[in-house]
Amino acid sequence: MANSMKAVSIPEFGAAEVLRLGDVPVPEPGPGEVSIDVAYAGANFAEILYRQGVVDVALPFVPGIEVSGRIRALGAGVGGFQVGEPVAALTIVDSGGYAEVVTANAALVAPLGEAGFEVGAALPSNSTTAFLVLERVARLARGESVLVHAAAGGVGSQLGQVARLLGAGRVVGTVGSAAKIPAAKAFGYDEVVLRDEVDGTGEFDVVVDMVGGPSRRASLDRLAPMGRLVVMGNASGAEDVGIPANELWFTNKTVSGFNLAAFSAVAPGEVGRALRRAVQAVADGELRVEVEALGLDQAVDAHRRIESGSTTGKLVLRVR
Numbered sequence: 001m002a003n004s005m006k007a008v009s010i011p012e013f014g015a016a017e018v019l020r021l022g023d024v025p026v027p028e029p030g031p032g033e034v035s036i037d038v039a040y041a042g043a044n045f046a047e048i049l050y051r052q053g054v055v056d057v058a059l060p061f062v063p064g065i066e067v068s069g070r071i072r073a074l075g076a077g078v079g080g081f082q083v084g085e086p087v088a089a090l091t092i093v094d095s096g097g098y099a100e101v102v103t104a105n106a107a108l109v110a111p112l113g114e115a116g117f118e119v120g121a122a123l124p125s126n127s128t129t130a131f132l133v134l135e136r137v138a139r140l141a142r143g144e145s146v147l148v149h150a151a152a153g154g155v156g157s158q159l160g161q162v163a164r165l166l167g168a169g170r171v172v173g174t175v176g177s178a179a180k181i182p183a184a185k186a187f188g189y190d191e192v193v194l195r196d197e198v199d200g201t202g203e204f205d206v207v208v209d210m211v212g213g214p215s216r217r218a219s220l221d222r223l224a225p226m227g228r229l230v231v232m233g234n235a236s237g238a239e240d241v242g243i244p245a246n247e248l249w250f251t252n253k254t255v256s257g258f259n260l261a262a263f264s265a266v267a268p269g270e271v272g273r274a275l276r277r278a279v280q281a282v283a284d285g286e287l288r289v290e291v292e293a294l295g296l297d298q299a300v301d302a303h304r305r306i307e308s309g310s311t312t313g314k315l316v317l318r319v320r
C-alpha cells in the first residue's frame with residue numbers, strides 16, 4: 001500500500017485560504033483503533049474553530065471530525081469489523097478526517113448498513129450530538145417543549161427531529177434570517193421564528209443554544225421553571241456570557257454544557273452507542289439529513305460558506 005496520501009491540512013492558523021491540499025503520510029491504526037479508506041468527510045463549524053486557532057492544536061494539522069468509508073485495517077485487539085466493511089466514524093478526538101485515510105477509536109465507528117456514504121459522513125457529529133444532548137444532558141421527557149437555535153443548520157436540523165423522535169411536545173426553532181424559515185420548517189419544527197423575535201415564543205422545558213452572545217440570555221429567559229438550558233456552542237463568536245447563579249436558584253432553572261469531542265475522549269462506548277442509534281434512525285428514515293457534497297479540493301469554499309452562516313443542512317467533502 002502507498003505510504004503517502006492526499007489530505008487537506010492547516011499549515012498555519014488563519015482564514016479559509018490557509019487550507020492546503022497536499023501529500024501526508026498514511027496513518028496506521030494503533031491498539032483499539034481501525035483505519036478507514038475515507039469516502040466522504042463531514043465539514044463542520046468545529047473545523048473553522050481549529051483553523052482559526054480557537055482550539056489550539058499542533059500544526060500542521062489535518063482537520064475533520066467525522067467520515068464515512070470502508071474499513072482498511074484493524075489495530076491490535078479490534079474485532080467486530082471486516083476489512084472493506086462500510087462504516088461511519090467519529091474522528092473527533094484526534095481529527096484527521098479531511099484525508100484519504102484516517103484512524104479512529106473502534107468504539108466510535110458504526111457499521112453503515114443501508115445509510116449510504118454521503119449521509120454517513122454527515123450524521124456522526126450532529127445526529128449523535130442531538131441524541132446525547134436531548135436525552136443524556138437535558139433529560140427530555142415525553143410531552144416536554146423544546147426550543148432550538150440555528151434550526152436550519154447542521155446540528156439544529158437534527159435536534160428538532162430527534163426531539164420529536166423522543167416524544168417532545170411543542171418543538172420551536174429560531175433562525176437568523178427569514179430566508180432560512182422554510183428550510184427549518186422542512187425539518188419538522190412546529191414553529192420557526194427569527195432569533196430576534198424569540199421573546200414572543202413562550203416558555204420551554206428545554207432550550208439548546210449553540211449561538212451564544214445575546215442568544216444565551218434570551219435562552220435563559222425562555223426557560224420554564226425546572227427548565228434546562230444546554231450550552232453547546234458559540235457560533236456567533238461573541239464574548240462569553242456570565243451565567244447568573246443566584247438567578248438560577250431563585251427561578252428553578254438549570255444550565256448544562258455539552259462538548260462531543262471531550263465526551264468522546266472520556267466515554268467512547270456511550271458515544272459509540274449513540275452513533276449507532278443515529279445511523280439506524282437515518283437508515284430507517286426516521287431522521288433526515290440534508291447533504292450537499294463538494295470535492296476535497298473545495299475545502300476552502302466549504303469553510304467560507306460555513307463561516308458566512310449561509311448554509312442550511314450539511315456540507316460533506318467527497319474524498320473518493
Ligand SMILES: NC(=O)c1ccc[n+]([C@@H]2O[C@H](COP(=O)([O-])OP(=O)(O)OC[C@H]3O[C@@H](n4cnc5c(N)ncnc54)[C@H](OP(=O)(O)O)[C@@H]3O)[C@@H](O)[C@H]2O)c1
Pocket residue numbers: 043044045046125126129149150151152153154155156174175176177180210211232233234235236237258259260261306307308309310311312313
Ligand atoms: N458542543 C458540541 O458537541 C457541538 C456539536 C455540534 C455542533 N456544535 C456547535 O453548534 C454550532 C453549529 O454547528 P454546525 O456544524 O451545525 O454549523 P452550521 O450548520 O454552520 O450552523 C451554524 C449556524 O449558526 C448561526 N450563526 C449565528 N451567528 C453566526 C455567525 N456569526 N457566523 C456563523 N454562523 C452563525 C447560523 O444560523 P442562523 O442563520 O440561523 O443564525 C449558522 O448557520 C457551532 O457553534 C458548533 O460549534 C457543537
